[in-house]
Amino acid sequence: xxxxxxxxxxxxxxxxxxxxxxxxxxxxxxxxxxxxxxxxxxxxxxxxxxxxxxxxxxxxxxxxxxxxxxxxxxxxxxxxxxxxxxxxxxxxxxxxxxxxxxxxxxxxxxxxxxxxxxxxxxxxxxxxxxxxxxxxxxxxxxxxxxxxxxxxxxxxxxxxxxxxxxxxxxxxxxxxxxxxxxxxxxxxxxxxxxxxxxxxxxxxxxxxxxxxxxxxxxxxxxxxxxxxxxxxxxxxxxxxxxxxxxxxxxxxxxxxxxxxxxxxxxxxxxxxxxxxxxxxxxxxxxxxxxxxxxxxxxxxxxxxxxxxxxxxxxx
Amino acid sequence: xxxxxxxxxxxxxxxxxxxxxxxxxxxxxxxxxxxxxxxxxxxxxxxxxxxxxxxxxxxxxxxxxxxxxxxxxxxxxxxxxxxxxxxxxxxxxxxxxxxxxxxxxxxxxxxxxxxxxxxxxxxxxxxxxxxxxxxxxxxxxxxxxxxxxxxxxxxxxxxxxxxxxxxxxxxxxxxxxxxxxxxxxxxxxxxxxxxxxxxxxxxxxxxxxxxxxxxxxxxxxxxxxxxxxxxxxxxxxxxxxxxxxxxxxxxxxxxxxxxxxxxxxxxxxxxxxxxxxxxxxxxxxxxxxxxxxxxxxxxxxxxxxxxxxxxxxxxxxxxxxxxxxxxxxxxxxxxxxxxxxxxxxxxxxxxxxxxxxxxxxxxxxxxxxxxxxxxxxxxxxxxxxxxxxxxxxxxxxxxxxxxxxxxxxxxxxxxxxxxxxxxxxxxxxxxxxxxxxxxxxxxxxxxxxx
Numbered sequence: 165x166x167x168x169x170x171x172x173x174x175x176x177x178x179x180x181x182x183x184x185x186x187x188x189x190x191x192x193x194x195x196x197x198x199x200x201x202x203x204x205x206x207x208x209x210x211x212x213x214x215x216x217x218x219x220x221x222x223x224x225x226x227x228x229x230x231x232x233x234x235x236x237x238x239x240x241x242x243x244x245x246x247x248x249x250x251x252x253x254x255x256x257x258x259x260x261x262x263x264x265x266x267x268x269x270x271x272x273x274x275x276x277x278x279x280x281x282x283x284x285x286x287x288x289x290x291x292x293x294x295x296x297x298x299x300x301x302x303x304x305x306x307x308x309x310x311x312x313x314x315x316x317x318x319x320x321x322x323x324x325x326x327x328x329x330x331x332x333x334x335x336x337x338x339x340x341x342x343x344x345x346x347x348x349x350x351x352x353x354x355x356x357x358x359x360x361x362x363x364x365x366x367x368x369x370x371x372x373x374x375x376x377x378x379x380x381x382x383x384x385x386x387x388x389x390x391x392x393x394x395x396x397x398x399x400x401x402x403x404x405x406x407x408x409x410x411x412x413x414x415x416x417x418x419x420x421x422x423x424x425x426x427x428x429x430x431x432x433x434x435x436x437x438x439x440x441x442x443x444x445x446x447x448x449x450x451x452x453x454x455x456x457x458x459x460x461x462x463x464x465x466x467x468x469x470x471x472x473x474x475x476x477x478x479x
Numbered sequence: 480x481x482x483x484x485x486x487x488x489x490x491x492x493x494x495x496x497x498x499x500x501x502x503x504x505x506x507x508x509x510x511x512x513x514x515x516x517x518x519x520x521x522x523x524x525x526x527x528x529x530x531x532x533x534x535x536x537x538x539x540x541x542x543x544x545x546x547x548x549x550x551x552x553x554x555x556x557x558x559x560x561x562x563x564x565x566x567x568x569x570x571x572x573x574x575x576x577x578x579x580x581x582x583x584x585x586x587x588x589x590x591x592x593x594x595x596x597x598x599x600x601x602x603x604x605x606x607x608x609x610x611x612x613x614x615x616x617x618x619x620x621x622x623x624x625x626x627x628x629x630x631x632x633x634x635x636x637x638x639x640x641x642x643x644x645x646x647x648x649x650x651x652x653x654x655x656x657x658x659x660x661x662x663x664x665x666x667x668x669x670x671x672x673x674x675x676x677x678x679x680x681x682x683x684x685x686x687x688x689x690x691x692x693x694x695x696x697x698x699x700x701x702x703x704x705x706x707x708x709x710x711x712x713x714x715x716x717x718x719x720x721x722x723x724x725x726x727x728x729x730x731x732x733x734x735x736x737x738x739x740x741x742x743x744x745x746x747x748x749x750x751x752x753x754x755x756x757x758x759x760x761x762x763x764x765x766x767x768x769x770x771x772x773x774x775x776x777x778x779x780x781x782x783x784x785x786x787x788x789x790x791x792x793x794x795x796x797x798x799x800x801x802x803x804x805x806x807x808x809x810x811x812x813x814x815x816x817x818x819x820x821x822x823x824x825x826x827x828x829x830x831x832x833x834x835x836x837x838x839x840x841x842x843x844x845x846x847x848x849x850x851x852x853x854x855x856x857x858x859x860x861x862x863x864x865x866x867x868x869x870x871x872x873x874x875x876x877x878x879x880x881x882x883x884x885x886x887x888x889x890x891x892x893x894x895x896x897x898x899x900x901x902x903x904x905x906x907x908x909x910x911x912x913x914x915x916x917x918x919x920x921x922x923x924x925x926x927x928x929x
Binding site for chain 2: 226227228229311314315316317336337421422423424425426428429439441442443444445446447
């Protein structure tokens with residue numbers, strides 16, 4: 165968000181101070197023409213729907229009040245932030261953030277550091293293999309894991325049987341949290357790994373030579389030089405992971421078809437908003453839920469960027 | 480510099496053109512009058528076209544049959560998804576005010592959900608009232624309210640008990656006819672060394688669980704579409720508690736499984752000998768035959784659903800669908816004709832029975848010798864229609880669903896799951912549902928009586 169604002173300013177400022185010549189104004193007119201395709205699509209598909217959703221969230225229409233939208237001000241928001249179902253969903257995604265984000269980042273970081281040190285053919289193949297899950301659409305990935313977790317069709321029973329154990333039911337309410345963490349980690353680690361890896365490749369190797377001359381070993385180079393130098397990339401992927409996790413939807417929604425009891429329709433705030441709108445036809449309250457979630461995601465990411473402004477180089 | 484900018488502009492314009500085409504393609508199917516993209520082939524291009532959403536298996540043969548036998552009307556069919564998927568799209572179309580088809584396939588249980596949104600046409604204006612005698616009383620009661628008719632019944636789900644004769648025989652257990660005998664049989668099978676469960680009580684069984692409760696006289700909702708904002712909610716009645724307590728007892732003794740229904744695991748368990756009994760609707764035999772991994776030695780037979788009181792047997796229904804006309808339709812009269820006539824000939828119904836395994840609610844077919852005397856090869860040639868399901872279909876008296884049925888089902892699934900997982904009792908589960916629904920209905924503006 166921050167970077168958009170600054171670039172916007174730097175473009176506008178010189179244009180207003182410069183004396184307007186004929187050529188400049190004609191150029192400006194062409195500028196608008198070039199911007200128009202984007203601006204129209206942006207307005208029609210983003211700004212207008214958002215505005216409409218905001219309007220809806222400030223009105224209410226019960227299913228027994230026959231289609232009349234009544235202005236209720238912030239009532240829906242008061243209801244949302246005191247709605248135990250919504251709050252429970254928020255608390256659940258927060259727990260996902262606390263577990264899932266560190267796990268993903270750590271695995272991605274270790275993989276990237278290893279691949280950066282090695283230069284064998286095996287490392288190139290591994291890099292590709294770690295990345296492949298990201299190329300699989302999230303819905304397909306979740307469906308596939310649904311089969312792997314299945315007590316009857318999945319391989320778990322046989323694998324555990326080899327060492328004389330019985331496999332846990334991955335789709336039970338006790339285990340579903342870990343099962344979901346596993347799917348998301350599997351899917352996203354490769355993507356984060358590539359970002360970290362690219363950042364690592366852009367470090368000047370002469371720094372490593374200097375460190376070796378100063379007597380640093382490989383572990384010290386990794387932890388004291390590489391990691392601090394890629395901190396801005398790390399901040400970026402944490403923000404990606406944070407936003408993605410707070411909006412958690414696809415994986416639990418898909419897995420729900422084989423674990424309806426363990427994953428209720430209101431498992432995450434996004435799923436709750438979806439069910440409220442499309443299953444229970446309460447579009448007003450669903451808009452409120454979506455806006456509340458959006459607001460919290462914005463606040464959360466802003467707060468994180470503010471706290472890490474030194475590492476990310478935003479300051 | 481300029482060229483690259485211009486090229487970018489051209490690319491953007493091209494992208495816009497593409498997305499505009501995409502939008503145009505998406506907007507088809509609304510209102511119905513304009514030619515939409517149909518899944519089927521239109522036989523009479525000049526005739527009035529009526530758009531239909533439906534998900535029956537092999538429905539294209541029925542549509543073709545209709546289009547070949549009608550010169551002034553043509554059906555333009557789209558499969559908009561099964562059950563909840565289709566309802567989601569319909570809800571969205573209602574909220575948007577455009578995009579619904581002329582005729583829509585709805586399960587009887589969701590009709591109040593849509594009548595309260597004023598989205599279904601009262602078909603009595605188009606002569607539907609005269610058809611009452613053509614349909615079974617239960618199915619007609621489900622689609623009508625007083626003189627108002629909100630849909631035309633198509634197929635139904637009178638319930639029976641499908642069982643594995645080979646498993647019962649091998650373990651020397653008699654096939655139960657009452658629920659008491661059923662519980663004893665469950666124990667006897669276990670004692671005789673049967674490794675599976677007699678059956679499954681899925682916590683997400685929704686309409687199945689409703690039917691099992693209803694068999695004991697449960698009437699959870701008192702709802703009259705003529706007074707749409709008033710509802711009586713009586714979920715936690717003694718009748719329901721008795722039935723749910725019965726199943727909870729069997730679950731506690733590990734005599735009945737609690738696997739989720741309609742998952743791939745469940746489908747496999749139905750046919751591979753894990754369960755000795757499949758409590759099923761009349762569409763169940765068709766469902767079973769479509770499942771893979773079946774036990775090759777299985778000998779399936781059908782019997783009437785066990786009863787609570789053999790003196791006063793109660794017949795119940797699970798599922799079944801109807802055709803309704805949406806208020807968004809600009810040609811409700813043509814749409815009503817399609818809804819009435821898609822399934823009103825013996826030829827159409829023969830296709831429906833043979834290709835889609837549907838159970839007709841249309842009496843001329845239901846009572847025909849061809850239908851009643853059909854032998855089911857899957858059941859060793861047993862005449863399952865005549866012996867089991869016909870009585871259930873004629874005995875069904877209708878059921879009153881709520882105008883927020885999807886929500887009610889979701890609440891029930893959660894409460895039953897908690898009952899099994901957290902080991903609470905039947906009364907707690909039912910009162911949780913009761914309280915949740917009363918609160919919800921009040922919030923939605925209903926006047927609730929408990």
